[in-house]
Amino acid sequence: xxxxxxxxxxxxxxxxxxxxxxxxxxxxxxxxxxxxxxxxxxxxxxxxxxxxxxxxxxxxxxxxxxxxxxxxxxxxxxxxxxxxxxxxxxxxxxxxxxxxxxxxxxxxxxxxxxxxxxxxxxxxxxxxxxxxxxxxxxxxxxxxxxxxxxxxxxxxxxxxxxxxxxxxxxxxxxxxxxxxxxxxxxxxxxxxxxxxxxxxxxxxxxxxxxxxxxxxxxxxxxxx
Numbered sequence: 367x368x369x370x371x372x373x374x375x376x377x378x379x380x381x382x383x384x385x386x387x388x389x390x391x392x393x394x395x396x397x398x399x400x401x402x403x404x405x406x407x408x409x410x411x412x413x414x415x416x417x418x419x420x421x422x423x424x425x426x427x428x429x430x431x432x433x434x435x436x437x438x439x440x441x442x443x444x445x446x447x448x449x450x451x452x453x454x455x456x457x458x459x460x461x462x463x464x465x466x467x468x469x470x471x472x473x474x475x476x477x478x479x480x481x482x483x484x485x486x487x488x489x490x491x492x493x494x495x496x497x498x499x500x501x502x503x504x505x506x507x508x509x510x511x512x513x514x515x516x517x518x519x520x521x522x523x524x525x526x527x528x529x530x531x532x533x534x535x536x537x538x539x540x541x542x543x544x545x546x547x548x549x550x551x552x553x554x555x556x557x558x559x560x561x562x563x564x565x566x567x568x569x570x571x572x573x574x575x576x577x578x579x580x581x582x583x584x585x586x587x588x589x590x
Contacts, residue, residue, distance in 0.1 A: 371388070372388075372399070372403075373387070373388040373391050373395060373396050373399040373400075374386070374387060374388070374396065374399045374400050374403045376403060381418060382417050382418030382419055382420065382449065383417055383418070383419045383420070383446070384419075384420050384421075384422060385400075385419060385420070385421045385422065385440075386422045386424070387400070387421065387422065387423050387424065387426065388424070389423060389424035389425045389426035393426075393432060397435065397436075397439065400436070400439055401439055404439065404440065404442075404443050404446075405443075415445070416445060416446070416447055417445050417446050417447070418447060418449040419440055419446050419447065419448050419449060420449050420450045420452070421436060421440070421448065421450065421451040421452065422452055423451065423452065423453040423454075423455075424453070424454060425453075425454050425455055426453060426455065427453065427455040428451065428453050428455075433451050436448075436451060437451070468487060468505075469486065469487035469488070470487060470488045470489070470490060470505075471485045471487060471488070471489045471490070471503075472489075472490045472492070473489065473490070473491050473492070473493070474492040474493060475491070475492075475493050476493045476494050476495075476496060476499075477491070477493070477494070477495045477496060477499035477500070477501055477515060478496050478498070478499055479496055479497060479498025479499055479515075480498055480499070481499050481500070482499070482500040482501075482502065483500070483501050483502070484502040484503070485502070485503050485504075486503075486504050486505075487503065487504060487505045488503060488505035488506045488507070488508070489501065489503045489505070489506075489507055489508065490508045490510070491507070491508065491509045491510065491511065492510045492511065493509075493510070493511045494509075494511040494512040494513075494514065495509060495511070495512070495513045495514060495515040495516075495517065495536075496514055496515055497514045497515055497537055498515055498537075499514075499515035499516070500515055500516040500517075500518070501513075501515070501516070501517050501518070502517075502518045502521050503518070503519055503520075503521065503527075504520065504521055504522045504524070505519065505520070505524075505527055506519055506520075506527045506528050506529070506530075507519045507527075507528075507529045507530070508530050509529075509530065509531040509532065510532055511531070511532055511533070512531065512532065512533040512535065513529070513531035513533065513534055513535065513536050514533075514535050514536065514537065515536065515537055516536065516537055516538045516539075516540070517529045517531075517536055517538075517539055517540070517562075518539075518540040518541075519540070519541050520541050520542045521540075521542070523542050523543070524542060525541055525542035525543075525544060525564045525566075526564070527541055527542070528541075528561045528562060528563045528579065529541065529561065529562040529563075530559060530560065530561040530562075530576060530579070531559065531560060531561075532559050534560040534562070534573060539562050539571050540571075541562065541563070541564050541571060542564070544564050544569065544570065544571055545571070546562070546570065546571035558575055558576075559575070559576040560573050560574065560575055560576060561573070561574060561575075561576055561578075561579045563579075
């Protein structure tokens, strides 16, 4: 007789544990086996420091209550903490939000003093942002012109977004909740296309030539 397929598989990684959950059984069966597996597994790491746990639910939809229950069971093992609970299934609202985040809005206009343009996703502006004007996006901001006003990328919290401009002379830059002001508002600028990004080593916004963005993208692609 064939062995019964486990509903919960625990794999050890260098940076913690991965819990793979079967997505075909009932949630009650899954929870019962999860409790048993963690109870047995706990005897092997009871003297270890905190261990990161990533939960992979596969094609199972998890409600907020389901997630809370899984989180609670794992935290009952004193040495474990939940780093992430992932599922391949999204609600209609999550899909709609994802589409918004990935869309590109193209505008051809000048943003004058007192004006504010706000979009979901990325924005490509063919024109200038004048002093006192503001451009805001949940995604990246690309300005094919002079950026002399305020630009806020990733305003819903994503600090991996960038701001590019043909002439980078903003009164203020903001990516997620990281803020930077132009240290030399009377300067002439470099007259080369530049991009601003959050340097995670310093926690501040840095500005570099656009060629460096291409290099960063290639390096990121090679690592993935």
